[in-house]
Amino acid sequence: MGRRRKGEAVSGWINLDKPYDLGSTQAVARVRRAFNAQKAGHAGTLDPLATGILPIALGEATKTVPFLVDADKAYRFTIAWGATTATFDREGQVVAESDVRPSPDAVAAVLPRFVGEILQVPPA
Numbered sequence: 001m002g003r004r005r006k007g008e009a010v011s012g013w014i015n016l017d018k019p020y021d022l023g024s025t026q027a028v029a030r031v032r033r034a035f036n037a038q039k040a041g042h043a044g045t046l047d048p049l050a051t052g053i054l055p056i057a058l059g060e061a062t063k064t065v066p067f068l069v070d071a072d073k074a075y076r077f078t079i080a081w082g083a084t085t086a087t088f089d090r091e092g093q094v095v096a097e098s099d100v101r102p103s104p105d106a107v108a109a110v111l112p113r114f115v116g117e118i119l120q121v122p123p124a
Contacts, residue, residue, distance in 0.1 A: 007038040011059030018046050018054040031056050043068035047122075049090060 014035075018027050024045045032040035041062045043055040052075075057065050081101050085092030 005038040007032075007036045009059055010035045010037040011061050012057075013061050014056045014058065016054045016056055018050070018052060020051050021048055023048045024054055027054055028056055032058070041065050044073065 014031055016027055016031060018024070024042050027046075028040050028042050031037075035058060037058040039059050039062055041057050043057065043065050046052055046054050055068055080090070082098050083094045084096040086095050087093075
């Protein structure tokens, strides 16, 4: 006799507007509990410092997660110029500061480097 799953056989997608300071795994766990779903997963990870839409699949919808993971995505971001941190993110200790600010043309000139497939190494 198979083991009985806890929760309900709820299926579908939830597009969660993930708040700041909540990890993707934590967000999935909260949605799963809220819907008392047997199974849940997400289609892409958002850093706890990031806000934005986190697609969460419940039940049978988890079988379609690979299609969304491989889909094109777009990101918006805000930059604070003039400081470098030990961890290369906003949580790290500031290790260097500068009054130099790039011009809009200088920023536009390097943006193509950030389009397409990129192998990203996350901060420490």
